[in-house]
Amino acid sequence: MNLIVRRQFYYNPHSYELWSAGTAISCLAYIIGVSYFELSFTNFYLLSFLIIVQLYFWICNQYEVFEFDQNSFKYRFLFFKWKMRLSSYQVVGICYDKDPTSRFPEKENSECLFLQNEKVRFKILKSNWELEKYEKIKTYLETNFPENNSIKKPFILFKFTSDLTLLFVLFFFFTSILTLGVYLENPKNTKIENFVYIESTLSSDSKYITPKGSNYIRIKLVKYPGYKFMLFENGIKELRKNGYATKFYKFDTIGFLIDKNDYEKSLHSYSDYPYFTSHVKNKKEISIKGIYYKDKYILDQYDYAKGNSRNEKLWFLLPCLFAVIWVISIFSNKIKYTNTKNLTSSKSE
Incomplete structure (x- = not known):
C-alpha cells in the first residue's frame, strides 16, 4: 500500500x-x-x-x-x-x-x-x-x-x-543575472584607442575618501562641473610605488586618461551604456585610468591596467552578500x- x-x-x-x-x-x-x-x-x-x-x-x-x-x-x-x-x-x-x-x-x-x-x-x-x-x-x-x-x-x-x-x-538569482551581465558587457580595456585624454583645472582640492569598501581619491574639474573623477586603490598604489604624491590642489592643471565609454556615454551622452551596466553605473562618476601632471604622465594606463579588474566596484560581491x-x-x-x-x-x- x-x-x-x-x-x-x-x-x-x-x-x-x-x-x-x-x-x-x-x-x-x-x-x-x-x-x-x-x-x-x-x-x-x-x-x-x-x-x-x-x-x-x-x-x-x-x-x-x-x-x-x-x-x-x-x-x-x-x-x-x-x-x-x-x-x-x-x-x-x-x-x-x-x-x-x-x-x-x-x-x-x-x-x-x-x-x-x-x-x-x-x-x-x-x-x-x-x-x-x-x-x-x-x-x-x-x-x-x-x-x-x-x-x-x-x-x-x-x-x-x-x-x-x-x-x-x-x-x-536576479543579482547574479545583473552581475554576470555587467561582467560580460565590460571587458578589460588595455589598448590606447580605448582611452580618451581630457584636461582641465581643479575646482577644489582633491579628497581622499575612505568608505567601508575600497579607498579612492575624488577630483573635481572646472570644465566638467557636477562630475566626480575617481582614482581607485590600484591607481593610488601605483602612484605611491613610483614615489608620486596623491594630493592635488585647486587651480592645478591636470590631464586624465578615461575610458572611451565614459567619455562618450557620461560626459557627452553620445550613446547609452549597455543594458546591465546602465543599472549600476553612476554617470556622474568617472574612473581615472591615467594621469598627466606637471608635464609628465605620473600614472601610466598600461601599468594601471595590469592590476585593474573589469569592475573596480566588485559588483560580483552583490550575490555573494545574499548567499552569506x-x-x-x-x-x-x-x-x-x-x-x-x-x-x-x-x-x-
Missing part, C-alpha cells in the same frame, strides 16, 4: 490576499518609477521586483509531494524529483529557538522523523507540518518499516524556513537533539 501526502510549500491562510497586495504594490512601484522618476519601461530593478513578487507567491502556493511505498520514498516539487531506497526510520526529540532573532529566545521542543537506509537521507520536522499529515506519515512508517535507532544521526541539523529561503534564492546572509540565517536555526520525543501538537509554520 502506497501513501501520498501533499503539502503546500509555504502555508499562509491569507496567501491569496497577500499575493494580491504584493501585485498591487509592485505594479504601483513600476508605474511611479516609469512616470515620476522617468525610468525605462525595461528597467531591470522594476521588472525584477514584479517578477520576484509573482514567483514568490506562485511557488509558495505550489505543493510538495511525498510518496511512500514498501521500499522507497519519492519527493517531488515543481520540476525537481528525488528518490531514495527506504529501509527504516527514526523518531528523535529535538529542541530549537522559537525566534532566533530574539536576544533571549524561547526554546521549543518537537520531534523529527529520519528516513534512512544505510544512513539518514531525509528529515521530516514535525513543527513544519499540519499535525494530521505528520501523524499520517508517522503511522505509515510505524506500520510498514522497522525503527532503527542504531544509525548515526546527522552531526548538525538545521531548521529551514521555506519562505525566507525562497526569498534569498530569488534575490540571489542566507548561510547566517541557516546557522542561526540550529537544532539540538533531546533525550525524549515531544509529542505535543504543532501547526505548520
Whole structure:
C-alpha cells in the first residue's frame, strides 16, 4: 500500500490576499518609477521586483509531494524529483529557538522523523507540518518499516524556513543575472584607442575618501562641473610605488586618461551604456585610468591596467552578500537533539 501526502510549500491562510497586495504594490512601484522618476519601461530593478513578487507567491502556493511505498520514498516539487531506497526510520526529540532573532529566545521542543537506509537521507520536522499529515506519515512508517535507532544521526541539523529561503534564492538569482551581465558587457580595456585624454583645472582640492569598501581619491574639474573623477586603490598604489604624491590642489592643471565609454556615454551622452551596466553605473562618476601632471604622465594606463579588474566596484560581491546572509540565517536555526520525543501538537509554520 502506497501513501501520498501533499503539502503546500509555504502555508499562509491569507496567501491569496497577500499575493494580491504584493501585485498591487509592485505594479504601483513600476508605474511611479516609469512616470515620476522617468525610468525605462525595461528597467531591470522594476521588472525584477514584479517578477520576484509573482514567483514568490506562485511557488509558495505550489505543493510538495511525498510518496511512500514498501521500499522507497519519492519527493517531488515543481520540476525537481528525488528518490531514495527506504529501509527504516527514526523518531528523535529535538529542541530549537522559537525566534532566533530574539536576544533571549524561547526554546521549543518537537520531534523529527529520519528516513534512512544505510544512513539518514531525509528529515521530516514535525513543527513544519499540519499535525494530521505528520501523524499520517508517522503511522505509515510505524506500520510498514522497522525503527532503527542504531544509525548515526546527522552531526548538525538545521531548521529551514521555506519562505525566507525562497526569498534569498530569488534575490540571489536576479543579482547574479545583473552581475554576470555587467561582467560580460565590460571587458578589460588595455589598448590606447580605448582611452580618451581630457584636461582641465581643479575646482577644489582633491579628497581622499575612505568608505567601508575600497579607498579612492575624488577630483573635481572646472570644465566638467557636477562630475566626480575617481582614482581607485590600484591607481593610488601605483602612484605611491613610483614615489608620486596623491594630493592635488585647486587651480592645478591636470590631464586624465578615461575610458572611451565614459567619455562618450557620461560626459557627452553620445550613446547609452549597455543594458546591465546602465543599472549600476553612476554617470556622474568617472574612473581615472591615467594621469598627466606637471608635464609628465605620473600614472601610466598600461601599468594601471595590469592590476585593474573589469569592475573596480566588485559588483560580483552583490550575490555573494545574499548567499552569506542566507548561510547566517541557516546557522542561526540550529537544532539540538533531546533525550525524549515531544509529542505535543504543532501547526505548520
